[in-house]
Amino acid sequence: MTSVDYAAAFDAVPAACAVLSSDLVYLGVNRAYERVLERPRGQLLGHQIFEVFPGGPSGQGVQELRASLERVLAEGDVDVMALVRYDVQVAGEPGNYEERYWAAVNAPMLGPDGRVACVINRVEEVTAYIQQLRSAGAAEEWSPADQVEAAEAELFLRAQELQEANRRLRRARRRERQATAAARAALRRQQQVVADTSHDLRRPLTGLQTRLQVALTDPQADSRQVLHAALQDAERLGDIVSDLLELARLEGNAPFPTEPVDLSALVAAELARSDLACATTVDITAGIVVEGSAVRLARVLSNLLSNADRHATSLVQVKVFQRDEQAFVEVADDGPGIPANEREAVFQRFYRRADARSSDPEGTGLGLPIARQIARAHHGDLDIADRPGGTCMILRLPCTPP
Structure with missing residues (x-):
């Protein structure tokens, strides 16, 4: 079977991809990522993503990207970012930022322990598409500037709606996970209660059963003494059951007069x-x-x-x-x-x-x-x-x- 050089395969992937550590530091990038971001890997590796790309003065996109990456690290799920503006500083020109638009997908890479070890950051630049909308509006007499702006606004609106839908889905999924965890914890507690109760009831039940068997099979047994001991076992059973009922009422937050x-x-x-x-x-x-x-x-x-x-x-x-x-x-x-x-x-x-x-x-x-x-x-x-x-x-x- 032919062996595969996975490092070379990653470098040859046509999609722009980077590998980020749990601290969001660049661990690896492929050639497409270097080309799209216009930065050689020497300027990226070992640096935190927001150190290299702090975003423009508008601040747009930085919070969205950070939130997306943190969700992947926390939840271990793929997170899709719809169209987002994230300005990039012109190489060699500090303080000069270009208006850029992106679509991104952030995916978890799990370690041997099943936890998120790294994040795969795949980006696709769509600035040219926005520019085409603008140039089409300027070139066609029938397409005034306000129609171009309306088209851009519509595009952003749909992207924001998608992001909001994703946020709602994430919140619903988080609530579902919490409810599932609570239900599992309640089931474990119930199973433990059943096991504990069975164990604690076994002793007085066994004693009660033994004493009654002795009373039935041994004609010389002192019935009064046997009955007295059996009564003690029954009282202990009653105490346990009463305490369990009281504990169940308390744990169930049953209201009581105060x-x-x-x-x-x-x-x-x-x-x-x-x-x-x-x-x-x-x-x-x-x-x-x-x-x-x-x-x-x-x-x-x-x-x-x-x-x-x-x-x-x-x-x-x-x-x-x-x-x-x-x-x-x-x-x-x-x-x-x-x-x-x-x-x-x-x-x-x-x-x-x-x-x-x-x-x-x-x-x-x-x-x-x-x-x-x-x-x-x-x-x-x-x-x-x-x-x-x-x-x-x-x-x-x-x-x-x-």
């Missing part, structure tokens, strides 16, 4: 109700009010307090304060803490660290994900502070204007 809530009083009430085993220090600024659901916010506070009490060595610290227009609730413990690389993971559904599984084997692994979703449903957030020793959870909520 009212002004005295956050300071709510924290104090939850502290009194929780009856923490560890010593507790409390610093609450009175009168901090937020808009929200007292029931859901109480659930967040209960979760934070119980987690801190469970993991603390000897002390839980609770602080409520206001900064600017934000209310903050900090719940800290002096326990082992959470490594930085796991601080986001604990907000994923069913994620449970080893120490959490040992200290609270009946937990569902949904408490913190639900707490964060409740905070975000109230236009706030729940995060873990970066501090040495222990864990500090920070609940942030917007304050209600006085």
Whole structure:
């Protein structure tokens, strides 16, 4: 089979073509490109395209070309430029520009990783066509100057309409890609939820099934003890299902009734109700009010307090304060803490660290994900502070204007 010298083939292509880097620097041009642009390749290679061709004083065409090249780099699609004016400086005459008209196609060249490595810039000069229109108008008595100008205007109008249609198509394609990406992400989340739920439900279901089989097959089994254990498994199943339903409602942005809530009083009430085993220090600024659901916010506070009490060595610290227009609730413990690389993971559904599984084997692994979703449903957030020793959870909520 005859081998092909692709470099020579590129140089012989009759269409004016150039290869630009991702920084829009000339990497290669063919002879037709040198001829059409009236520049030897020595003046082009290694230089940025807008350095060599900055455009004339009118500035026409520069923005269109830059936008086209950037679209190719960003989207990896061919971009067609309709008729555009792009003046070129006369060689050897700085500041003197010729009025030039072009049609261009910019195409991506992908690298081994599938990303855009270079851009192929193919240009075709159509200045002569415009000049013919003008000369025809001047030569024919029946074709006055205003008719020539009208023809030029019509030509530009159609070109601009084509460019606008291309822009609309690009916007529609971008929206379609975004919608597709969102749908795929939602599908992945749903698949993960199904997998996580199946995994977490399997244990209590298996336990329930085993206990019932024992009750049926072993006449010596203590039926009351079996039923009590089965009831515990059923209650755990109910807890998991309830938490999943609550999380689904929160992630679905289902509306819920709100009212002004005295956050300071709510924290104090939850502290009194929780009856923490560890010593507790409390610093609450009175009168901090937020808009929200007292029931859901109480659930967040209960979760934070119980987690801190469970993991603390000897002390839980609770602080409520206001900064600017934000209310903050900090719940800290002096326990082992959470490594930085796991601080986001604990907000994923069913994620449970080893120490959490040992200290609270009946937990569902949904408490913190639900707490964060409740905070975000109230236009706030729940995060873990970066501090040495222990864990500090920070609940942030917007304050209600006085």
